Amino acid sequence: MVAKSRKGIMTKQNIITAAKSLFYERGYNKTGIQDIADFANVKLGTITYYFKKKDDMIADIYNTFFMALYDYVSEASEKDLNLYTKYCYTLVLYYAKILSDPSNTLLYYEVLAKNVDSGGYLNITKTLNRSCLDFLNKSYTEKDLEIIALAEFGARKELFMDYYEREINFTKEQICAYFVKTLFRLMDLDGDMIRNTIDQAFRFLEEKNPEDIRFLV
Numbered sequence: 001m002v003a004k005s006r007k008g009i010m011t012k013q014n015i016i017t018a019a020k021s022l023f024y025e026r027g028y029n030k031t032g033i034q035d036i037a038d039f040a041n042v043k044l045g046t047i048t049y050y051f052k053k054k055d056d057m058i059a060d061i062y063n064t065f066f067m068a069l070y071d072y073v074s075e076a077s078e079k080d081l082n083l084y085t086k087y088c089y090t091l092v093l094y095y096a097k098i099l100s101d102p103s104n105t106l107l108y109y110e111v112l113a114k115n116v117d118s119g120g121y122l123n124i125t126k127t128l129n130r131s132c133l134d135f136l137n138k139s140y141t142e143k144d145l146e147i148i149a150l151a152e153f154g155a156r157k158e159l160f161m162d163y164y165e166r167e168i169n170f171t172k173e174q175i176c177a178y179f180v181k182t183l184f185r186l187m188d189l190d191g192d193m194i195r196n197t198i199d200q201a202f203r204f205l206e207e208k209n210p211e212d213i214r215f216l217v
Helices: 001-027 033-040 044-050 054-076 083-099 102-113 119-135 140-162 172-186 191-208
Strands: none
Touching: 001 033, 001 044, 001 054, 033 044, 033 054, 033 172, 044 102, 054 083, 054 119, 054 191, 083 102, 083 119, 083 191, 102 140, 119 140, 140 172, 172 191
């Protein structure tokens, strides 16, 4: 049973590794599930056993990448960070690393453009939004959390589309900061606190950029 479970984990990881390689080389739109099966040297049925659709692979990739960065921030910081600060640092690293590579950026653009449901990542952020509000003693309702998630996604999508299509002249650092600031402003956090923490996050990135944690390859 243990050997079978280990084989399943290895097969799933092999599929994700193949998907990441193809997403990096071709983007989301030009990569099909059969392409991934061929690249991973597995049958199409094996792919659909682990991932019902391509979007499920995207959710796994986003989820794993975000949590790896979140754990890294906890381990690499020279001082204990509170939950809000850790969340902010992770978001800055997350967007900065995606925006630092054209192939990463293309995938992110295509996924946003098609409204792909990256459910794992969205569930993580909803959970962290709740925890952050609890930590800061902010009152909220379940409806508030849903509205924050929807509004943040809509604003991020429009900003990123304009940025990628060159309709707004932002640097990578500026668009990254806007993404993070927009989320926390929707959570009704203090503007000065947000700006200060984002500045600290960029300094953390300069000093402790996790080169071995990669979005795709």
